[in-house]
Amino acid sequence: MSATLAGHSRTRSLHVPFSLRRRRPRDFDRPRFLRVFFWAFLVFTFAPLVVVALFSFNSTRSLQQFAGFSLQWYEAFFGNANLRASLLASAEIGLVTMIVGTFLGTTLAFGLVRARSRVARAGNVLMLIPLVTPEIVAGVSALLLFTQIKMELSLATIMIAEITFSISFVTVIVRARLASLHHEVEDAAMDLGATRLETLRLVVLPRLWPAIVASAMLVFALSFDDFVIAFFTTGESPTPLPVQIYSSIRFGVQPTINAIGTFMLVVSFLIVALAIALPRIFGHREEESVLIGREAA
């Protein structure tokens, strides 16, 4: 059929108007290959997570056959005192890191945007380096710090290390938002009698809030999920959940881990959902692109 058509177009090419002549569509006109690739990609990337989630409800130990629905692995998870302690520890770490990291990151963002001096420029560089430091370097340096100052490893040391590496994320996000706010509004507030601190509280913070909330959620997720830094800076017990998981996996696959994994999965998704939803409650739509921008940065 196509040969006939081709033959047709060859003989007719001089007589048929351009618009009616058949042209073979080029690959980038017709994204069929790309579309297939895209959906295959999605299947491959989601599949492992789906599998883990599925088998976390499996009534047997098997990872090959789904025998029946059961919550036993979740019972094993929440019933285990050790694991519960780890969960609590991770939550604590996440919360403390979120609060301190967000505070430090926000003040740093404000300082970097407004300060003019060599010190400020150096501070900017100092802030950017943690973002490109491989986690293992982060972990190693934190470990050495604590041992050299003779500080015992514990949840506190994990928190300190996590905070150190979360500050930069907050600063980058908040600074982007801050830079887009009109400086004149702060002048106006001071002109009307507000001190610098009052201006910050009454005029800047309300506009900055969505970025702060988004970055806080991000910091919580990152520190709750973090493994490498925690691995190097953790004490004996309790250890955060990811460290527990790691130790368990070393002994081979265990069904309880499916439950823990699924649980952490859900928590991660919830945090992201919050990070996107909360700023919207304050009525600003650009925050999700801020998050994506962060990853791209």
Place this chain on the structure above:
Amino acid sequence: MTATGEAIRFEGVTKKFGSLTAVEDLSISINRGEFFSLLGPSGCGKTTTLRMVAGFEQPTEGRIYLDGEPVEHVPPYERNVNTVFQSYALFEHLDVEGNVAFGLKRRKVPEDEIRRRVAEALELVQLTGREKQKPSQLSGGQKQRVALARALVNRPSVLLLDEPLGALDLKLRKQMQVELKSIQREVGITFIYVTHDQEEALSMSDRIAVMNEGRVIQCGPPEDIYERPTGEFVAGFIGISNLLSATVTAPGRVRVANGLEFPVSLPNGCKAGDTVNVAIRPEKIAIDEEVTDDMVSVDGRVEARVYLGVMTQITVDLGHGARLVALEQAWHRARADDRWEPGMRVRLGWEAKNCLVLR
């Protein structure tokens, strides 16, 4: 210490940003209740001067006195001065009422007084009824008025306005100019108004300071600035100015390049052979039948014609590079658009006393 009626005094104020001098040796005083304008092209230092009065910049040298007190180290939030910003700078997350009440709340004014004064201020700018609206719901002109109300409600001793009407369309701008002037008279507060629009400055001000490259070139009432500019810059910046280059031939007489000689009043110190600039305002030039015998007259060719509706502006070539711009208001003709063609011969004339000689 205070000369009575002096709201602000600058003494030798200089402001440098690194190697850039934004304001140089500024020494003027502004009277209480005056509508005072800072007029000049972009970069002349007028906004920097305003910011120094507001407290956002500190002078590198010199002193500034507000109501007789030196204020170089007083922060903006402690000065009895308020600013209306070019971009309005309204607080987007507060409504109109919240914006206007902001300054009063900072000063811990009691609640009921706040409500009363806010209502007064909104009435003054004709925005009563919009208390609960957010800035995003307002038009440019309305935002402008909120900014004005927000500043005035605090009863500052000086109100600073930084090109507040720049973003408005022509009709609205003219309307706001009239309103601003009448509000100023009603409230009696000293206004310092920064603009690059000389028409605006001329129509609204009690006094104008013309600035260029950081310096005040001339300071005085609008008529002085317009009718008696002290130099080429002011003459050229305000209105259209015709400048004819001329040589002094005898005390009180000059000759222009094309041979025309006429009497003028020369400033002191001019002697024969000096080169001066003779300035004549276009509206002071008579055309054709308007030229009388006692005027200095000259013939030329029409080079260009601009129809402005209200009047026609013609550029006349007098020969030897001399040219004059003249304005004709067509009060004696029903239609003026076909009056002038390039190439036509025309006679121009002016009274000798209407010339100004600039060195």
Place this chain on the structure above:
Amino acid sequence: MSENRFAHLMLAPAGVWLLLLFAVPLGIVLAVSLGTTDPVYQAVYGWHPGNFADVFDPRFAPILLRSLLYAVATVVLCLVIGYPIAYYIARFGGRWKTLLVAVVVLPFLVNYLIRTYAWVAILSDEGLVNGLLEDLGLSETGIRFLNTPWAVIGGLVYGYLAFMILPLYAALDRMDPALIEAGKDLYGNRWQTFRHVTWPAAFQGVAAGCVLVFLPALGDFISAQLLGGPDTYMIGNLIQQEFLEAQNWPFGAALTIVMMGFLLIWMLAYLRSAARADREGAL
């Protein structure tokens, strides 16, 4: 208080924190790398640059080279897989673009450990795939997926793919589709259009993505640990071992410094090219 002073005051808390708890520790790593240990494994400072010589000892060469190889392979695979995805969304996503990007990135928001574990669960000898293969009669003893270089590389790709897709998408999205149309008319063929129109615009995104994947991939040890074995050890595993098992801190620190130094070169090169691109103006 002047604005500048106030701003510096705001800078201070985080600045001091980063200085003391980030910069100083890095210095300590350097100091330890030049030191040695006493009999109870406490670090002793001194001048022993020999630790660095040890790093380049032939014993460890395979590990270093392997890390480099795996990291490069990861970058290449991420590029090959990520580019079509980013291109597809940028060019054909329409109003669903942001949503598509979010969906694509979603799995990567899950803990890296969990994701790696998921592949362990699926690919292990008792895992899902082997189970399916046995059930379908395709294999008797099962295929060994884990403990192979490809498993490790696969784990690395799965770990860092998002860092390639996002910058690529950002760069491609910024590109004007009208340019491609013009290119098609001008060059008439796919390859030329790609080479002269698409590639220059995409290059910034590609460079960013490669750096953002290469840097963490080189120092990774989780994939190698969980999906591989002693034969697939990377430099990260070595470092981890020296610190947490062998207690040979000076050597571990030296390894860390060498790795950091190597990565720094690429980081600086990227920053320099990014700054140059900014100056010349993005397309």
